[in-house]
Amino acid sequence: MSDPHLMHALAQLVPEGARVLDLGCGDGAMLAHxxxxxxxxxxxxxxxxxxxxxxxxxxxxxxxLNLDEGLSMFEDASFDVxxxxxxxxxxxxxxxxxxxxxxxxxxxxxxxxxxxxxPNRLSVLQGRMPVTKRLPxxxxxxxxxxxxxxxxxxxxxxxxxxxxxxxxxxxxxxxxRLLPNLLAGTSVYKLAR
Amino acid sequence: MIVTPQSMHFDAxxxxxxxxxxxxxxxxxxxxxxxxxxxxxxxxxCHALNASHHVAGVYAGQDKSEGWWHNMIxxxxxxxxxxFFVIGVNNLxxxxxxxxxxxxxxxxxxxxGADFPVVTVEDWVNAQARLLDALGIETLAAxxxxxxxxxxxxxxxxxxxxxxxxxxxxxxxxNLTAENIAFNEVARRAITxxxxxxxxxxxxxxxxxxxxxxxxxMIGHITYLSDDVMNEKFGRKLIAxxxxxxxxxxxxxxxxxxxxxxxxxxxxxxxxxxYFDANTYLLITRALDxxxxxxxxxxxxxxxxxxATAKFLLVSFTTDWRFAPKRSREIVKALLDNQxxxxxAEINAPHGHDAFLLDDPRYTSVVRSYFESMExxx
Numbered sequence: 407m408s409d410p411h412l413m414h415a416l417a418q419l420v421p422e423g424a425r426v427l428d429l430g431c432g433d434g435a436m437l438a439h440x441x442x443x444x445x446x447x448x449x450x451x452x453x454x455x456x457x458x459x460x461x462x463x464x465x466x467x468x469x470x471l472n473l474d475e476g477l478s479m480f481e482d483a484s485f486d487v488x489x490x491x492x493x494x495x496x497x498x499x500x501x502x503x504x505x506x507x508x509x510x511x512x513x514x515x516x517x518x519x520x521x522x523x524x525p526n527r528l529s530v531l532q533g534r535m536p537v538t539k540r541l542p543x544x545x546x547x548x549x550x551x552x553x554x555x556x557x558x559x560x561x562x563x564x565x566x567x568x569x570x571x572x573x574x575x576x577x578x579x580x581x582x583r584l585l586p587n588l589l590a591g592t593s594v595y596k597l598a599r
Numbered sequence: 600m601i602v603t604p605q606s607m608h609f610d611a612x613x614x615x616x617x618x619x620x621x622x623x624x625x626x627x628x629x630x631x632x633x634x635x636x637x638x639x640x641x642x643x644x645c646h647a648l649n650a651s652h653h654v655a656g657v658y659a660g661q662d663k664s665e666g667w668w669h670n671m672i673x674x675x676x677x678x679x680x681x682x683f684f685v686i687g688v689n690n691l692x693x694x695x696x697x698x699x700x701x702x703x704x705x706x707x708x709x710x711x712g713a714d715f716p717v718v719t720v721e722d723w724v725n726a727q728a729r730l731l732d733a734l735g736i737e738t739l740a741a742x743x744x745x746x747x748x749x750x751x752x753x754x755x756x757x758x759x760x761x762x763x764x765x766x767x768x769x770x771x772x773x774n775l776t777a778e779n780i781a782f783n784e785v786a787r788r789a790i791t792x793x794x795x796x797x798x799x800x801x802x803x804x805x806x807x808x809x810x811x812x813x814x815x816x817m818i819g820h821i822t823y824l825s826d827d828v829m830n831e832k833f834g835r836k837l838i839a840x841x842x843x844x845x846x847x848x849x850x851x852x853x854x855x856x857x858x859x860x861x862x863x864x865x866x867x868x869x870x871x872x873x874y875f876d877a878n879t880y881l882l883i884t885r886a887l888d889x890x891x892x893x894x895x896x897x898x899x900x901x902x903x904x905x906x907a908t909a910k911f912l913l914v915s916f917t918t919d920w921r922f923a924p925k926r927s928r929e930i931v932k933a934l935l936d937n938q939x940x941x942x943x944a945e946i947n948a949p950h951g952h953d954a955f956l957l958d959d960p961r962y963t964s965v966v967r968s969y970f971e972s973m974e975x976x977x
Binding site: 425447449455458459461462463464465466467468469470471479480481484 | 912928931932935936938940941942943944945946947961964965968969971972
């Protein structure tokens with residue numbers, strides 16, 4: 407996760423001293439931030455060699471694992487919070503991982519790009535797939551293989567019997583509670599079993 | 600880096616896991632770098648099957664006598680001896696200096712041979728701890744080892760949890776699988792059925808069970824490589840083809856080495872049989888077989904590792920089928936269950952088990968970064 411605004415906004419959702427599992431933790435910046443600012447402990451999961459190395463350099467616990475292989479290594483409710491920040495859209499087994507997130511964590515916090523954000527809608531109305539700061543990829547080389555909206559995730563959560571404790575949008579580091587599906591580039595869900 | 604091997608004598612008997620007692624013994628060891636004033640920068644290296652205390656550096660006047668992990672350890676290397684004081688120690692029962700089956704029993708004066716007591720990973724760790732006591736080192740900044748060395752590293756965190764701050768466990772496992780024990784058994788049978796073995800007392804007969812040792816090494820060597828790397832290196836290439844290997848006709852011989860892989864294995868076997876002791880091979884493979892810290896906990900590794908308080912780095916290699924990544928993940932899971940600090944790198948390397956001795960930058964840079972981030976007071 408490269409956006410510090412997003413990182414700080416999401417860190418607010420994590421309780422002080424929580425045990426955190428960060429799925430797709432990137433270079434470990436979020437965990438390092440949670441460790442220093444909120445006394446959290448935990449682990450990151452990463453598949454990419456360079457990111458694993460970056461985590462080790464920071465002194466962040468990191469487990470090199472392909473999330474598409476699931477979370478069988480982790481016991482039920484073994485973490486206070488499981489983070490899935492800008493990860494869901496890269497996973498083949500997105501639905502399974504959503505369930506796994508709230509199996510392993512008492513709370514799952516999922517954040518991902520909202521494809522229904524109005525500039526994206528505008529772009530599609532003009533006949534082109536969106537290319538924005540939040541979605542910087544061309545349609546033919548995007549790693550985002552699960553293209554969903556803020557509203558879509560709500561439906562998927564309900565279909566899997568998950569409790570939505572909170573949901574909102576984030577735009578420029580600000581919480582968007584009014585029409586988030588239209589007005590926010592990032593969708594955030596706080597889920598539980 | 601010029602290094603000098605040292606030896607230390609221990610008078611106090613060492614009680615072994617089997618119930619036997621090793622009355623007195625020597626341990627060969629080497630050290631690299633300087634122990635700092637707070638004695639907080641010591642790192643112990645545990646060796647695997649056929650290695651020794653000669654971990655890094657070279658001996659004076661012998662340019663090619665590099666230690667077995669010289670690419671990993673030394674000044675400016677991933678484990679930097681400018682920062683750390685590194686200790687390599689030869690295990691009991693080995694054939695490189697520490698007391699082993701080719702030495703004399705102190706009571707009888709007779710060569711131990713097959714009578715050398717069975718030693719376990721736990722026994723080795725106890726002996727290593729005594730060496731550290733003698734060197735005045737209470738706490739280790741880290742213990743590191745690959746394969747069987749990784750088992751010793753893991754055992755350190757269980758036997759002496761308060762003496763280990765970090766454990767670096769590479770290409771290892773919490774115990775051997777049946778297949779792994781099977782490979783060891785084939786190697787042992789090759790040795791013990793060699794007519795030159797004489798029940799392990801071949802020294803008295805002036806023989807060396809070289810045939811058995813060769814086969815044992817050949818079997819071992821196959822399991823240390825991957826199918827891919829063997830194909831890439833040898834493929835179906837024929838021996839002694841000066842031009843293109845395809846041009847030579849087959850020898851149509853069942854006895855001559857035809858393919859390059861055969862020549863390679865024979866060469867490795869011959870080389871090994873020249874320097875390795877047959878009884879040592881039996882002892883060390885048995886130590887591998889017996890290691891199983893979860894055994895005392897009904898097979899529950901998470902319960903077994905509850906004692907470990909060290910921070911862990913584990914590394915495995917995707918094509919290692921002798922100590923496969925899933926075995927390292929078992930250790931990772933047990934540490935996670937105990938909420939221990941652990942990082943795990945699974946390196947997508949083609950070289951099989953041997954990868955832990957090679958220079959893959961993804962591997963060496965993780966180890967380097969781990970040691971760099973380790974805090975050591977002056």
